[in-house]
Amino acid sequence: MKKSKVLIVGSMAFDNIKTHKSSVKNVLGGSASYSSIAASFFSKPKVIAVVGEDFTKKHIKPFHDCGVDTSCIEVKEGKTFTWAASYDKDFKNATTLSTELNVFADFAPVVKKEDEAPQALFLANISPKLQLDVLKQVKKPRLVACDTMNLWIQNNKPQLVKLLKSMDIIFVNEAEARQLTGVYNLIKAGKTILKMGPKIVVIKLGPNGALLLTKDAMFQVPPFLVEDPIDTTGAGDTFGGGFVGYLASVNNWNNLKHIKKALAYGTVLASFAIESFSVKKLAQVKPEDLKKRFELYAKACSF
């Protein structure tokens, strides 16, 4: 079977992460990294991103292991975007210790001629201005999704609102949904976001799963339980990438049966992502591991 091509634009980073149990330095991170590897389980992702000269073969290996097309990752003079953060016990809060944008500061994603017509486009978490730039460069794909964050809602809301008019799917977390709408009640916040354009609003609930709204339906799904997360960085990007990657692989993505399956696959992939630092565990997941965990999840949710 020929896999659908999913174009993913986002950040690639080196993460320095400190948890209550241990810490790592300069591990692969970034929204494009987690989401493209997650999408690779169902589709053929191609990543548009920028890295510095310090980005080595070691860093590119997980992408190649997963069949992610890295030919549009631009290597620029300078250092790779670096993010340092520490989590408190049980991953209640992440505190950003430092953000060095480096080559990411001037990221200007370019879509090559041959990539102008992807089946799906996932605008992972980068500035809405860049997300709009990319959108302009492609012929409207069958499926367009975006992620965002508090920083953009605060500083670039007009661009984000403009972007949302063209989106099929938006991913936000609880705080972002409330920040974007000024509405605390998550169902009402989700409905308010639906009115801004997207056909599907997915509110990621962290350890409590996810809430999904369309014009006609809403679902909340539980998490796949992980007793001892190692590092929750990238869980949301993984969820989004898995969700979009799965929907890109089906003929009629705007079908509730598929949408629910996408929710389940996103959830299950996120559970792998938090079982290691970086994409280590996620990139090693085999199709049979995914199938097994999906079945466990579906069984746990059946009454």
Added chain:
Amino acid sequence: MKKSKVLIVGSMAFDNIKTHKSSVKNVLGGSASYSSIAASFFSKPKVIAVVGEDFTKKHIKPFHDCGVDTSCIEVKEGKTFTWAASYDKDFKNATTLSTELNVFADFAPVVKKEDEAPQALFLANISPKLQLDVLKQVKKPRLVACDTMNLWIQNNKPQLVKLLKSMDIIFVNEAEARQLTGVYNLIKAGKTILKMGPKIVVIKLGPNGALLLTKDAMFQVPPFLVEDPIDTTGAGDTFGGGFVGYLASVNNWNNLKHIKKALAYGTVLASFAIESFSVKKLAQVKPEDLKKRFELYAKACSF
């Protein structure tokens, strides 16, 4: 079919509730009220409780409508326990405005000779001292469950710990699970409580459903989504009563299939409870309403 007899001991109260939208005075409340009406959908509940002379036919009607045996509700000289609380917008927090114990202050539950061998016993939220007193008065039923609250964990922990050794099931909310164990991680907190005695620990997650742990399994279930709750008072008692009432009605309650169904029924009944003040909506639910919502819930959770 002869329904199983479930003995329920708890509080009966008049509630004065203020929400951001409206307020009510002297409506029927209390842990025994919500839980017995919820249990009545599956079993034959008999309530042991105390009320004052101000408790009228109007207040007893919902119980009779639902087939709850009220013959052990003691009417004592004085006023019924009265609780006043206000909720902030979206039911994030409840603030207790006043608690007038009245006749409840000297509640000394007595189990009559004819009730000494119920199929199930639900020790709804009252002091662990009283819960232990009741436990002593019955022959060990097939199924014994209890609820509790922050006040008892703080002031009566030794009695609560003693009680737990004899419990099949305990219901706690997130904060109570953490307070009881000193453990933030809910899965670990649940496992810690399992070690204290109960075969099943149910951690109620409010708008995020519930987490259940046994020695061999754990599940998290989503809520039945209600966009506009009217009043969330009693949701947990309803959940517990429905859960216990359902399990009391099956032959082999210690079977995961039944335990999951109990979770689903408790969740669905709680969704009715929050759609009105007091037990108004809950007491009017017809078996076909419950069946319909259960099926919707099961469908939403199937992948």
